[in-house]
Ligand SMILES: C[S@@+](CC[C@H](N)C(=O)[O-])C[C@H]1O[C@@H](n2cnc3c(N)ncnc32)[C@H](O)[C@@H]1O
């Protein structure tokens with residue numbers, strides 16, 4: 001959840017949605033994202049909406065405190081029940097993300113999940129994920145999460161190399177994320193993800209190979225590998241500007257992506273989205289698939305975004321303002337957008353083209369269709385799916401995904 005909020009129209013105080021947003025809801029899956037906006041320390045590259053204890057001191061008062069947080073989120077889940085009214089859908093996925101969810105006691109994450117269960121009910125095979133920082137969990141904590149109903153866990157590994165972790169300001173030691181995978185398996189988690197970052201200043205191809213091998217060797221069924229984004233306003237951006245650390249270039253990112261694809265394929269992982277690989281269809285992150293396929297999700301927590309039937313809204317960013325709204329019985333929504341059909345078409349192309357299933361060619365406007373024909377000729381789209389009416393990126397296309405997407409949305 002990056003920290004900047006978009007502009008939009010104001011949100012009604014009661015959070016009510018226009019009637020058309022709920023039309024046809026029964027045919028769409030529903031998920032919940034629960035944001036936990038707290039971290040022990042801030043990593044220099046991170047632009048997410050998260051706060052350390054010292055950043056919160058003096059702003060937001062007791063309302064912004066971690067101690068009350070699970071109850072505040074439960075209040076938003078009750079509001080969601082009122083807004084969605086008689087909507088009978090059970091929840092297919094819950095994803096607790098951050099920030100560092102595992103800074104809260106496991107019982108608090110359990111209370112947030114229980115609120116979803118009580119208000120909406122969970123589908124029998126619901127996917128219930130939490131993110132976790134490797135240094136913040138132990139076998140007992142993991143057992144408590146399982147007890148509360150979590151069945152998937154995502155650890156922020158980032159790298160296996162100490163000097164890379166240091167540039168990223170990570171506080172865990174090499175080896176700890178792999179141990180976390182073993183502990184999560186022993187606790188009974190069905191699905192385990194490791195997040196990796198490539199292209200960190202000072203990282204070599206060999207460092208990246210070592211990170212991939214360590215991650216794969218730990219036995220997760222899912223790995224996300226992200227190119228480091230140097231976000232404006234972060235400590236890392238300032239360090240690069242001052243010349244203290246070098247900037248990594250796009251060619252390095254492309255080389256690292258190719259190394260990742262080669263290592264993952266050899267180990268039996270398949271890409272299903274440009275930055276995501278899984279060992280089987282069951283290992284895919286169903287929650288992220290909801291985002292990528294335009295389903296409905298309610299994002300609870302400060303700065304969280306939601307989408308229901310073509311209406312997108314976002315919450316007040318600061319934990320104090322967020323909690324204040326709920327304490328006063330108001331929606332914490334800060335603004336919203338009602339997406340026109342054209343916006344939804346463009347959004348579908350942006351998201352679906354990054355998937356291994358690709359996007360239907362008949363979504364494209366005439367200029368986009370011409371760009372797709374050129375991309376096919378340039379080896380950026382797969383010929384077989386193209387002949388069957390779908391735009392699916394080749395490996396070279398994945399390296400240039402942002403540029404291909406830009407051309408196809410024309
Ligand atoms: C929202 S973070 C929260 C997870 C958890 N707090 C952690 O850091 O392990 C989720 C993932 O986003 C990725 N990420 C965050 N900032 C990034 C950046 N600037 N560039 C690339 N990936 C980033 C990291 O891989 C991280 O594990």
Ligand code: SF4
Pocket residue numbers: 038039041042043046047048050098099100133156
């Ligand atoms: S621990 Fe995760 S969310 Fe927190 S600052 Fe670091 S990357 Fe961001």
